[in-house]
Amino acid sequence: MDLFRSASGKAATKELERIDQLFYSYSNESSGMIDPEGIEHLCSDLEVAHTDVRILMLAWKMQAEKQGYFTLEEWRKGLKALRADTIIKLKKALPELENEVCRPSNYVEFYSYAFRYCLTEEKQKSIDIESICELLELVLGSQFPQQVDLFIQYLKTQIDYKVINMDQWMGFYRFCNEISFPDFNNYDEELAWPLILDNFVDWVKSKQI
Amino acid sequence: MSLLINIDASLSCWLLYTAVSWAWGIRLTLIKMNERKTINLEQGRDFMQKGITKLKNILEGLPEPQFSSEEYMMLYTTIYNMCTQKPPHDYSQQLYDKYRESFQEYITSTVLPSLREKHDEFMLRELVKRWSNHKVMVRWLSRFFYYLDRYFITHRSLPPLNEVGLACFRDLVYTEVNGKVRDAVISLIDQEREGEQIDRALLKNVLDIFVEIGMGQMECYENDFELSMLKDTAAYYSRKASNWILEVSCPDYMLKKVQNELLSVYATQLLEKEHSGCYALLRDDKVVDLSRMYRLFSKIPQGLEPISSMFKQHVTAEGTTLVKQADDAASNKKAEKRDVAGLQEQALKEAFEIFCNKGVAGSSSAELLATFCDNILKKGGSEKLSDEAIEDTLEKVVKLLAYISDKDLFAEFYRKKLARRLLFDESANDEHERSILTKLKQQCGGQFTSKMEGMVTDLALAKENQSHFEEYLSNNSNVSPGIDLTVTVLTTGFWPSYKSFDLNLPAEMVKCVEVFREFYQTKTKHRKLTWIYSLGTCNINGKFEPKTVELIVTTYQASTLLLFNLSDRLSYQEIMSQLNLSDDDVIRLLHSLSCARYKILIKEPNTKTISPTDTFEFNSKFTDKMRRIKIPLPPVDEKKKVIEDVDKDRRYAIDASIVRIMKSRKVLGYQQLVMECVEQLGRMFRPDVKAIKKRIEDLITRDYLERDKDNPNVFRYLA
Secondary structure, eight states, X not given: OHHHHHHHHHHHHHHHHHHHHHHHHHSOTTTSSBOHHHHHHHHHHHTOOTTSHHHHXXXXXXXXXXXXXXXXXXXXXXXXXHTOOSHHHHHHHHHHHHHHHHSHHXXXXXXXXXXXXXXXXXXXXXXXXXXXXXXXXXXHTTTSHHHHHHHHHXXXXXXXXXXXXXXXXXXXXHHHHHSOTTTOTTOOTTSSOOHHHHXXXXXXXXXXX | OHHHXXXXXXXXHHHHHHHHHHHHHHHHHHHHGXXXXXXXXXXXXXXXXXXXXXXXXXXXXXXXXXXXXXXXXXXXXXXXXXXXXXXXXXXXXXXXXXXXXXXXXXXXXXXXXXXXXXXXHHHHHHHHHXXXXXXXXXXXXHHHTHHIIIIIHHHHTOOOHHHHHHHHIIIIIIXXXXXXXXXXXXXXXXXXXXXXXXXXXXXXXXXXXXXXXXXXXXHIIIIIIIHHHHHHHHHHXXXXXXXXXXXXXXXXXXXXXXXXXXXXXXXXXXXXXXXXXXXXXXOHHHHHHHHHHHHHHTTSTTTHHHHHHHHHHHHHHHHHHHHHHHHHHHHTTXXXXXXXXXXXXXXXXXXXXXXXXXXXXXXXXXXXXXXHHHHHHBTXXXXXXXXXXXXXXXXXXXXXXTTOSOHHHHHHHHHHHHHHHHHTTOBSOHHHHHHHHHHHHHHHOHXXXXXXXXXHHHHHHHHHHHHHHHHHHXXXXXXXXXXXXXXXXXXXXXXXXXXXXXXXXXXXXXXXXXXXXHHHHHHOSSOOOOXXXXXXXXXXXXXXXXXXXXXXXXXXXXXXXXXXXXXXXXXXXXXXXHHTOOHHHHHHXXXXXHTSSSOSEEEESOOSSOOTTOEEEEOTTOOOSSSEEEOOOOOOOOHHHHHHHXXXXXXXXXXXXXXXXXXHHSEEEHHHHHHHHHHHHTTTOOOOXXXXXXXXXXXXXXXXXXXXXXOTTEEEEOO
């Protein structure tokens, strides 16, 4: 039993060591974190665009707090969960990560994480329209392409809102899931939908006329 | 018009007498028919002429004794006899002609010349007097010639005497002068728009003529007067380039001017339509409210059609639903008469509320109601009405307020107008001002009127303060500013917010401000004074070449004029930079001094509008027959600001209401929250559901609330 334990223990330690080493190969010496430049290197090694949603998923897996940066703790957490201690293993883990994220039980969490990840300033509660449009495309673009397209169009043309908050962000996801498209037949504005969605539906309907 | 009264009083006696003597007349005729001497035409006409001349003298105010009962009888009987004589001596036709000729002769020889030699307001007064006199003359002559009305006119289907008489005035006088009259009226109205006080009673009387001349038809009023009035209104306001005012001024004007009788004609017509179209839900007291409402708004062009049809639709729809409900209830044997009646009343109340709150011609009913109050309460408004009549009207207004959903909007408009009345001394009667506040307080609660009451009290305190100031000055003659200064200190919280601009005061006034500031320091150190120059007035002497004229102007205007003490000629730009005001203000100021009625400054080029390239010069040749004139400065459009302020206050009110509700309930469904919010705020205004939604969102962002994780339609209070 001792042998067995010490063997798995040694393997685990070895894994951790390799994970750490991988970290240091990308991290910035002075800050001790992987910064945007480091992330770019990581991306090219993974052969993934740094604007790819899978990097965002990776960040989610790490529960990274600051956009564009990975700390050692976060890196360890993420890679350990993925059981990847080399670049090749990490690359191979990406498709499975995608599947994991897209499981309905996880997706809401990922979706809300994506919003929080973009709150770069302290005490920031909302994200500007332009960034939201990009984020929407990135996160929901493949799942609900038509709704996302239309909503982005609306956001860009309307003038009432300059920023979107978390409640509105989450509301849109619920909207895509619950409301029939493109007729919006089951949309009831007397319910507690965020006002921006009431306006969005009105806007679409007026266009259809 | 004491002459009128005498005649009228005696007239009623004669009426009685006529009835009696007519009865006698028959008997006399029957008995004395054969004994009667035939009156020939010449004789008869001469005799009648004497009576007519006597009447004319009385009307002209000449020393002429009143008609005795005998004289009256003789005139009347002469006519009677001449009509009942056997042919060829039955002179009915000739007498009918004579009747008409009497008017024609009097009008051409006396009335028309007297009108032609007068102009403007004097002409209007003369017209009103002549029309009054004419009506009296018609009444009297008709009595003399009464017998014609009984048989001759009916037999020949001719216009009755009354109509003939009035038509003479219309054909001879009205057709000639109505153009001049209309122009004079419109110019009076323009004067009022420029801020001067005019004789509104005179205007009302003149307009009455337009209406009465129509003799039941509104054509004369509409065609001759209303059309030009509207055209002129359009021209006037399009010059001011404010489209919204165009729509408001018509109803605004109508509210001021339209008669009661006229309105009730329209009200009845409409109500009858409604009766036929409505499901029979109308209860008596509601009809009274409805007709009151119609009376207020019915003269607005095209304003009433959409309202009445929508009202009809709603009530019909409600009615149909109720009938079905009643049917269902009856079939279920659960019908309770009380419930159905309650539902009926509810539906009617709702329908009436919808009707009340439809905006009319671009103005909300809240604003119109406030304007209506302002007109009653300000000087020159309703001084001809008795105190009871005014009290009664104010009572009705307050009752009507119950149906208006934007009570807070009404309050704000009312407050703004009250401020103007108080500060510019335009209030007609202090008692009435206080009375309506009491009524509003009873109806809407103390909070509604607390600010307004504060304003009225402020003025009383300000007077006291001023007398202390004057005492201070007499005790410290060395600090006297050399100009008579009256300062009214207001409590900021009570009064509408006024923007205070950094007007560059002329040196003389700067000293005044300093002196007062020092005095105020002696009274209290804990208060901050902010000077609102836009509300001040100045009396300044303009030393013009012909003669010195005292000008009553606003502080802004005075500051502008005093600039010309130092330079003869100034450009627009120079004036603007020296005064340190905005373009809008400078344009308004300069317009009032160079392009309006009194041209104190000469503008180059001499166009009707101000442009930034103009130059101005002191008009040393200016003069007026009066020694003191008021140069009005039209007020800025307050409507937009009032609506903005009220919207802002509403946002805070909705926030507070939502937080209050959520704090006590902790967890609440969205629809429930909205319902309670609407109910809480209903006393002051009807909150828009979208507005409530927006505030909820805002409160979520500010971490007051959150959405429930399991049910997105439920909210939780975050402590």
